[in-house]
Amino acid sequence: MSDEAPPERRRMVRPPSGGTAAGRGLGQKLKTADKRSLSSQQWIKRQLADPYAERARAEGWRSRAAFKLSEIDDKLGLIRKGSRVIDLGAAPGGWTEVALKRGAAAVAGVDLLPIVPIPGAMLIEADFTAPGVDQQLIDALGGPPDLVLSDMAHNTIGHRKTDHMKIIALIEIAADFAIRTLKPGGAFLTKSFQGGDLGEVMGRLRAAFDEVKIVKPGASRKDSAEVFLVARDKR
Structure with a gap:
C-alpha cells in the first residue's frame, strides 16, 4: 500500500470481513504475517478463530x-x-x-x-x-x-x-x-x-x-x- 494519503473519494472503504481464503488472500497473509502491523496480525488471528469465518470459507460465501x-x-x-x-x-x-x-x-x-x-x-x-x-x-x-x-x-x-x-x-x-x-x-x-x-x-x-x-x-x-x-x- 502506498504511503500517500488516500483520495477523499475512498471514504466508504472498509477492511475485509471474511470470505474465502483464496478470495481474501488469507494464505498469503499467514506467510507474511511477521511483516504486517499488529492490527493486521490480530485480524488474521480473529478470522482463523472465528467459526463464522470458517463456515463462510467452507460453504463458499464471500463474507461472514x-x-x-x-x-x-x-x-x-x-x-x-x-x-x-x-x-x-x-x-x-x-x-x-x-x-x-x-x-x-x-x-x-x-x-x-x-x-x-x-x-x-x-x-x-x-x-x-x-x-x-x-x-x-x-x-x-x-x-x-x-x-x-x-x-x-x-x-x-x-x-x-x-x-x-x-x-x-x-x-x-x-x-x-x-x-x-x-x-x-x-x-x-x-x-x-x-x-x-x-x-x-x-x-x-x-x-x-x-x-x-x-x-x-x-x-x-x-x-x-x-x-x-x-x-x-x-x-
Missing part, C-alpha cells in the same frame, strides 16, 4: 457477513421472492449472494472496491455519494427497490468523535435514499453501532416506516459494538 443478513432475514423476512434489492457498500458481495439465493429477482450493488462479478447482479464500482450513482442503481434494477441494504463504512482515522460522525453521516445518507426510493411496503437495513447518536435518523425512519428496530444477529462478534438498524413496511 452473509450469516448476519441470513439471520436477520430469517427473523424479519426482508428478502421477498421476486424482489428488487439495492446493496450499498456491497464488496466483497456476501449480502448480494444472500439476496439472490433467497429469491431476489434483481440486485444492484455499489462499492468503491472492485467486486468479482456475481451472476444475476449488476455491480458498480463507484462512490455511492457521487452525483448520479443512486440513479444508476435504480436504472440497473429497472425500477424502484423493494429492499435497500447498507454495509457502508468510512476509513477510520483514529479520532473517535470524527470517525463516529462519519459513520452516522453514511447511515443518514443510506436512510434518506431508502425513504426516497423504496416502494410502499419496502424495507431498509443498515449497519450501525451501539451508542450511536441516531435520534434524528430514527425519527425520520419512524415517520416513513411502520416498524423501526435495532437488532444484533448472533454472527456479529460479541465484543463488537456493531448492530443493525431495520425499518419495515414503508408507508
